[in-house]
Amino acid sequence: MIWILSAAVFLLLLAAALWWQWRREARRAGRATAGGVGIPLIVVLLAAAGYLLIGRNEHTGPWLEHQRLYGDAARSIIAGETPAMAAADIPAGAMVRVLQAQLSQTPSATGWYALGSLYDQLGAPAQTEEAAHKALALDPEASSAHLLLARALIEQAGGKLTDAAREQIQWVLDREPHHDGAWMLLTMAADRAGQYPLAIAGWESLLSRHGDGETADLLRRGLENSRLQQQRQGVFANLSAVVEGQGLPAGGTLFVYIREQGSTGQPLAARRQVIPAFPATLSLTAENWLQAYPSGETSLVMGARYTPAPGAAVDQAMISAQPVAMALPQQEPVTLRLKAK
Template sequence: MTPTLMLFFTLCVLLCVLLAWVVIFPWLKGRAVVDNRLMSVNVAVFRERIAELDEDKAAGVIDEQSYQAQTASLKRQLLAAQTHAETHQVVGRVPRLIVIVWILLLAALAYLLVGDRTSVYKLWQAQANVGQVADDLLTGKIDTPPEWAAKDSAALITAMQTNVYAHAYDANRWMRLSELFSALQAQPQMLEALARAHRLEPDNHDIAMTYAQASFFANNGVLDGVARDVVTNVLKAEPNHEGAQMLMVMGETRAGRFEIAKAWLSKLRSSIAAKSGDRSEALASLDTLAANIEEQAKKAVQGVAVSINIAPNLMPQIGETDVLFVSISDTAGGAPYAVKRLPVSQMSGGTATLTLSDLDAMLPERTLSVGRAAGVQLALNARISHSGSAMSESGDLAANPVILGDVQTSANLTISQVVP
């Protein structure tokens, strides 16, 4: 049993004992009521009456029989007027202990029976079996788990996650956890782990670039606002950081900002050319990339520039994880000739500007140029999906389609309706 678990149960027991003592002790203590405030007054009055009777008897006012009768009556009145101490029997130590033990047992029984604790037991078992292995993996003491630990991968993953959360301020543990999620192809969890590591050490450029690159590829080659800020901060500190420059080249190219991409590529080429040694292979690769960017720029010119707005009344219905789909398709149906999928986070103030061209074709033989050459009637569509699905679903937000002319190069869309 781990020290943390022992501490947990110890505190639970102490809390139960304290509550039991506070609630039950006043009842078990018993009470004693003693109120003799009138005793002295009663005694004084009794004595005065006896003295008067003694005087009356001595003066012959009353006889012996009357004297005795009245004296006995006064004594009975004095006894009746006295307030006696009334007490409840105090409960002994053993009954008290029995009550406290029963409270603890009932509390434990309620904990076990109220809900399904299977997951908790599995977590404790994982901690006991592979907890140390998980810690060794996360601290870099070992690179691969032992064969016996790897057989129970679910327990190992659980133990690693628990370990990381127990050391939530250790950026290196979050980085190693992100590697685990990457191996499992769990991209959202991988990005969350990298984001936490970056927040813990924002000046660590290795972590920053790993996070930016993972975000770039997880978003299908789109450099979103967060990743762009991360790369920009790295370039401010290291203007000649080649990895950051290349990521800016790819991100700007993907976004259709080809002139900016060319500028970053030029900086990267100058930085590599200035280094000593043979850099011909790297420079040749950059020349190929430059030619590719130039070709994409020419194709983009032949596309359609699209401006998208969201109706103000629909803005509250948009979530942070929603996805914007913009497509050009045949009004008769079939696969789109061009489509783009963008995170809603890239829309600034409910607006977005983008270009659809042959670069955005789903199939090599089904491009926007092919559709126009065939005289197909094309429709421009825009939709915001809450689930991220390419298929339209109830609750999605959509725009009325716009029919494109044969040579139309720009269009405006307003997302103003909810898919029933």
């Protein structure tokens, strides 16, 4: 509020000075000065309008208050120092806004990393990625920023390991082969992506350093699960369907899914594809699985939904095929027949 009042006073003084200068020069030139009061009046009106439209914005007050309360903490973080205020006492959303403002004036690798970590905490992976890139631009040797970038890329991929994320993690492991945080991030994301040999290697690396206590039990369970999923992958990672759409226009969006018989909600696996012609053959591979592979005794069905609109979402696919029970291991593709309602 103080800076708004100061700006208003400055504009008034400037208007008065300009008006006085205009009157003096006009009199020297022998021109009439009647109506000259309109000049400072216009400036005053513009200042008032600016205050009403901007200065009294509902977000301005809280923003200024956050700058006052947490500005010192943000400046300490940017300088690589420990803030006097405890992190638990600072709302993450407020600190994001304050850090953004401070970093626009004083960029620092530490500050960008802190901002990215806050975005990560708030579940904003795209913003986390941007902040991590800016931190690395200022300090390319910061392992923490490489892992922050990897986490953001993995989060944007639904928790699955991507080539770009693995490159960032590997950068850290090449320099710190026993970095537990890097190994855990790599292992969990590889497991989620169905890259089980890599996940198994990760669990084994962690167990070699943490073979005792409760942590070891958790790591062993993770290792056993990855080994079990690897065994099942040969059965579940390449399942096909032939989808017939007699009388339906091609060029739309087809969704093929696998779920447990009788279940609802998120399917076990799903694939979306624009179909140029019917019949269409689709295969669901490891990357299409949204959940862990089920046991061999689980009864599964494969179904399909379709919409003539290309690029549409699944909730717009109102044309469906009756789900068909699957026999595993699959010997031939399942045949699905779309029927318009």
